[in-house]
Amino acid sequence: MKLNPIIKKDLDILRDSLSRHMVDGKTFLVAGGAGFLGSWFCDTLNTLNARIICVDNLLSGSDDNISHLKKDAFQLVKSDIISYKPTEKIDYIVNMACIASPPLYQKHPIQTLDASVLGTRNLLEIARKNDIEGFLLSSTSEIYGDATIIPTPEDYWGNVNPIGPRSIYDEGKRVAETYSLSYCQKYGLPVRIARIFNTYGPRLDTKSTNQYGRVIVKFIDQALKSESITVYGDGRQTRSFCYITDQIVGLFKLLLRQGIDGQVVNLGNDDERTILELAKFIIKLTNSKSEITFQSLPKDDPKRRRPDIRKAEELLEWQPKVSLEEGLTKTVAYTKH
Ligand SMILES: NC(=O)c1ccc[n+]([C@@H]2O[C@H](COP(=O)([O-])OP(=O)(O)OC[C@H]3O[C@@H](n4cnc5c(N)ncnc54)[C@H](O)[C@@H]3O)[C@@H](O)[C@H]2O)c1
Numbered sequence: 001m002k003l004n005p006i007i008k009k010d011l012d013i014l015r016d017s018l019s020r021h022m023v024d025g026k027t028f029l030v031a032g033g034a035g036f037l038g039s040w041f042c043d044t045l046n047t048l049n050a051r052i053i054c055v056d057n058l059l060s061g062s063d064d065n066i067s068h069l070k071k072d073a074f075q076l077v078k079s080d081i082i083s084y085k086p087t088e089k090i091d092y093i094v095n096m097a098c099i100a101s102p103p104l105y106q107k108h109p110i111q112t113l114d115a116s117v118l119g120t121r122n123l124l125e126i127a128r129k130n131d132i133e134g135f136l137l138s139s140t141s142e143i144y145g146d147a148t149i150i151p152t153p154e155d156y157w158g159n160v161n162p163i164g165p166r167s168i169y170d171e172g173k174r175v176a177e178t179y180s181l182s183y184c185q186k187y188g189l190p191v192r193i194a195r196i197f198n199t200y201g202p203r204l205d206t207k208s209t210n211q212y213g214r215v216i217v218k219f220i221d222q223a224l225k226s227e228s229i230t231v232y233g234d235g236r237q238t239r240s241f242c243y244i245t246d247q248i249v250g251l252f253k254l255l256l257r258q259g260i261d262g263q264v265v266n267l268g269n270d271d272e273r274t275i276l277e278l279a280k281f282i283i284k285l286t287n288s289k290s291e292i293t294f295q296s297l298p299k300d301d302p303k304r305r306r307p308d309i310r311k312a313e314e315l316l317e318w319q320p321k322v323s324l325e326e327g328l329t330k331t332v333a334y335t336k337h
Contacts, residue, residue: 001067006334007043007202010245015047017249022256023048026133029090030054031081031123032097034061036204037138037196040248041094042066046074053077055084059111060099065203081119090130092255095123096138098173101205101214102166102298109168116172117179124183124191134190136255137180141197141268141305142170150272151308154195154264164300177264184262191261192254197268197307201244201327202334216241216328219279220335223288233297235276238304242269243327246320253316260315268307269320285328 003011028045032038033054038061042052051073054066057080066076077084081097098115099105105112120137127135144152145160160170177193184191200216222229250267254260273281279292312318 001064003068004202004334004337006330006337010202010330011043011047014044014245014248018044018048018252020048023050025049025051026091027051027053027089028092028094029086029123029126031084031093031095031119032056032061034058034063034066034076035096036065037199037244037247038094038096039065039203040201040244041096041251042069042074044248044252046070049073053086053090055079055081056097057081059108060101060104082114082122084122084126086126086130090126090132092134092136093123093127093132094136094138094255095120095176098138098169100140100169102169105169106165112168113172116176120176120179124179124189127189128183128187132190134192134255135180136251137176137191137193138251139173139177139193139195139264140169141195141266141307142166143174143177143195145170146300146302147304150304151270151306152266153308154266154311161300165298166300181262188261193264194251194254195264195266195307196247197242197266197305198239199242199244199247199268201331204331215239215275215278216282216331217335219282220286220332223282223286223290224332224335226289228293229279229283229290230295231275231279231292232295232301234294235279235292236274237297237301238272238274238306239278240269240272240306241278241324241327242267242320243322243330246322250312250316250318253318257316263315265312265315266307266309267312267318268309269324270307270309271324272304272306273324281324282328285325286332
C-alpha cells in the first residue's frame, strides 16, 4: 500500500527535525502502533532507520495505518499487551496501547482498564528484563478531569469522578502513571510520562468516524457530507488542539533526552478554542453548507482544556509550531483524498 502524499510530506518534516543518532539500528517496541499516534510514531522511527516491533490487538487501530512499512525493519505482532512476551532484545518501549475515544472505551470498559493497568505492568516487566534505554508512557490530559486550574500545569492533582463514565479511561491512566513511576523509583527504569492533550491529524479515527469520531474528525466528516454539525451543550466548552507532527516531535524529545528519568510532561498546543468556534472554522474551511445543531452535554465533560506547556519548553526546548488553520487544512485535504 502506498503512503498518502500528505503524510509523506509531514514525515519528511519530522525526519529533518529529529536526530537519527540515538535511534538508528535500535529496536523499539511500540505498543498500540497500529493506532493514530502509534502509527505516526512507527512511521517516524522508520524514517530514522530504527527497528520496530508493533504490538497491537487492532481493537481501535487498523492494519491500513502500517501496511506500507518496510517488512525487514518492521514487524506487526497481533497481540494484547497484557500477555505479550518478546522473543528478542528490546532497546526502547513506547506504550500507546489504549482506546482513547470515549464512546469506544465505554463500549469496552474492562479491556480499556486492563490495557492501562495490566498492560502497562506487563510492558514495565519487559522493560526491566531487557534493561531498556527508555520507556515512554502515553498518558493524557484526562487525568486532570474537569480541571479548575487553566492553563493546567503538571503539579495539578486533578478533579476526576472515579465512578463516572470517563473514569474507565482517566483512572486507568492514573494507575498507569503510578505503576510507571514506581518502577522508575524501585528499579531505576528510565521512565518518561507524556500527558498528551487533544491531538489530531491524518489517520485519526479513519475506520469509524461517524460512530466514534473525536471532535475534529467528526466535524470534518459532517461538514464534507453537508450534514448538520452536532455540538454538545452550548459549544462554549474549550479544547486546545495539537497537530500530529508537533506531538510526535515532543514525544521523541521526551523519550530520548538524557537525564530526565521520572519526568511527567504536558504535551499539547496551548491555543485554546471553543467547540463552537471550531465548528464554524471547519464549516468555513470546507466551504460547507452544514448547519450547527446542539445536543445535550455528555456527563462529566470537561469545561476547559488548555495545557501549561512551560515545562516542555524548558526541559525539551519544545513548542508546537503548526497553527490550527494549517493543521486543519492538511487534515481536510487528507480526508478528501
Ligand atoms: N489522540 C489524542 O488526542 C490523545 C490524547 C491523550 C492521550 N492519548 C493517548 O495516546 C495513545 C494513543 O492514542 P490514539 O489517539 O492513537 O488512539 P488509537 O485508538 O488510535 O490507538 C490505540 C491503539 O492501541 C491498540 N490497543 C488498545 N488496547 C490494546 C491492548 N490491550 N493490546 C494491544 N493493543 C491495544 C488499538 O488497537 C490502537 O491501535 C493512547 O494511550 C491514548 O490514551 C491520545
